[in-house]
Amino acid sequence: MLDTIRQIETPEGVFLRLRAAGALPRALAWLVDLVIRVTATVALTSPLMVLGEGGRGLYFIVVFVVTWMYGVICEVWFNGQTLGKRALDLRVVSADGAPVTLMPSVVRNLLRVVDILPGLYGVGLVAMLMDPHARRFGDIIAGTMVVHTAELQRGSQVPVIPSEPLPPGLSLEEQAAIVDFAERCPHLTPQRQRELADLLTPLTGLSGDEGVRRLVAYANDLLGRP
Template identity: 70%
Template sequence: MLDTIRQIETPEGVFLRLHAAGALPRAQAWLIDFAIRAAVFWAVMIPLALLGEGGMGIGALVVFAMTWVYSVVCEVWFGGQTLGKRALSLRVVGADGAPITLVPSVVRNLLRVVDMLPGVYGVGLISTLVDPHARRLGDVIAGTMVVHVVDTLGGNQVPTVPAEAPPRALSSEEQAIIVEFAERCPQLTPQRQRELADLLSPLTGQTGDAGVRRLVAFANYLLGRA
C-alpha cells in the first residue's frame, strides 16, 4: 500500500520519475467520485421519478453515464483526472508517462468489474499490493498507472530560460543529472545551487551564478523547450 517510484527513460534520453499512487489515496479518490455520482443520481432521479416509465428510462441512462462514461471522459479529456483524483492530486497516465488515450481508459474502466471481485475491490487491492507500481489489474492490462500530479509535472518545475544546447553529446545519466538539478533549483539556496553547479564547471565552462544559469539553459534544451 506504499507509494513507489517508477523511473522511465524517454526516447530523448531524459529520465522521468513517476510517483505511483498506493491503494489508500486511490481509495479516497474513488470514495469522492462515488459520493459525486450518488449525489447526481439522486438529484436527477427524484424529478424523473415523477415522469413514470419514461423518467425511469432516462434515469437508467444517467446511471450508465455516471458509472461508465464519467471516468472515461474525465481521464481522456480532463487531463487524466476525475473530480476525486483532482481533489487528491492524482492522475491517470500511460505506463510510459504519456497522457492516457481513449482505448486504454475504456479498458481500465471496464475491467473494474473484475477488480471489484469478490467484493470491495478484492482483486484490485491484491493487485496493488503485488504489483511493484501499485497498479490494479485493469491498469496492468490497459498499460496505465495512477500517479501523484507533483511527479508527473516535474519537468514544469524547471525554471524557463532561453534553451542552450550542451557543448557536447551527453549520456543518458548526464542528461538526467542536469534535468534533476534544474528541477531542484527552486528548493535550493543560492549557495547550494552554485556549489552543485561548480561541480559541472568542466561542462559549462562557468562557475557561480553563471554556471547555474547555463545548466538550467541546458535542462530547457533537453526538455525540448525552444
Template identity: 60%
Template sequence: MLDTVRQIETPEGVSLQLHAAGAVPRAHAWLIDFGLRAFVAFFLLMILGMLGQAGLGLGMLVLFIAYWVYGVVLEVWWDGQTIGKRVIGLRVVNADGTPVTLLPSVVRNLLRTVDGLPGVYGIGLVSCLMDPHGRRIGDIVAGTMVVHVMKRRAAGQVPNEAAEPPPVPLHRDEQEAIVAFAERARGLNEARQRELGDLLEPLTGRMGNAGLRKLVAHANWLLGRT
C-alpha cells in the same frame, strides 16, 4: 500500500520519475468520485421518477453514464483526472508516462467490474498491494498507471556558475540555444548532458563536466549575471 517511483527514460534521453500512487490515496479518490456520482444520480432519479416509465428509462441512462462514462470522459479530456483524482492530486497516465488516451481509459474502466470482485474492490486491492507500481488489474491490462501530480520546478533556472563571456561573438539564435540548454540540462541524464555539451567543445574548449560548467558560465554571462 506504499507509493513507489518508476524511472522512465524517453528516447530523447530525458529521465522521468513517475511517483506511483498506492492503494490509500487511490481509495480516497474513488470514494470522492463515488459519493459525487451517487449524489448526482440520486437527485436526478428523484426528479425523473416523477415522469413515469419515460423517467425510468432516462434514469437507467443516468446510471449508465454515472458508472461507465464518467471516468472515461474525464480521464481522456481532463488531463487524466476525475474530480476525485484532482482533489487528491492523482492522474492516470500510460505506463510510459504519456497522457492516457481513449482505448486504455475504456479498458481500465471496463475492468473495474473484475477489480471490484468479490466486493469492495477486493481483487483490485490485492493487485495494488502485489504490483510494484500499485496497479490494479485494469491498469495492468490497459497499460496505464495512477501517479501523483508533482509540482513542477520553476522554469528558467540556470545553475549558479561564475559568469564568463563566450570566446567569440555569437548570433542571437546561438545565444538562445546556450541559455535554453543551461536551463533544461538538469532534466537530462548525465550521459546525455555530456554528449550534448561535447558537441560545443569548439566553443568551450572543454569536454565532459568541464565543458558543461563552461556552457553554464557562458549562459550566466548572456543573462547579464556577474
C-alpha cells in the same frame, strides 16, 4: 514493494520520475467520486421520474453513464483526472508517462468488475501489493498507472546527512548511480543496503553500515547539501 518510483525516458531524452499512487490515496479518491456519482444520481431521480415512462428510461441511461462512463469521460477529456483524483492530486497516465487515451481508459474502467471481486476491491488490492508500481489488475491489462501529479524531484528521497566530498574521476552515470542508491535506501532492508554498498568498497574504502553511510554522504555532496 521495493519502491513506487518509475523513471521513464521520453523520445526527447528527458527523464520523468513518476511516483505511483498507493492504495490509500486511490481509495480516498474513489470515495470522493462515489459520493459525487451517488449525489448526481439522487438529484436527478425525482425530476426524471415525474416524466413517466420516458423519464424512467432517461434515469437508467443516467445511471449507466454515471456508473460506467464517468471515469472514462474524466480521464480522457480532463487530463486523466476524475474529480476525486483531482482532489487527491492524482492522475491516470499510460505506463510510458503519456496522457491516457480512450481505449486504455475504457479497459481499466470496465475491468473494475474484476478488481472489485470478491468485495471491497480484493483482487485489485492484491494486484497493487504485488505490482512494483501499485497497479490494480485493470491498470496492468490496460497499460496504465495512477501517479501523484507532482513529478518527483531527483534526489528528494535521499536521507539528509552531512555530506562528504566525492572522489574525483567518476562519470556522470556513476554519480547518478550513487544518487539512485541513496534514494532507494529508505526502501531497502539493512542487509540489502550493506550488500550493495560492499560492491563499492574499492570506492568508499568502507564496508557494511559505514559503507552505506559514506555512499549516502557522497549523494548529499552531489545534491549540493552541506
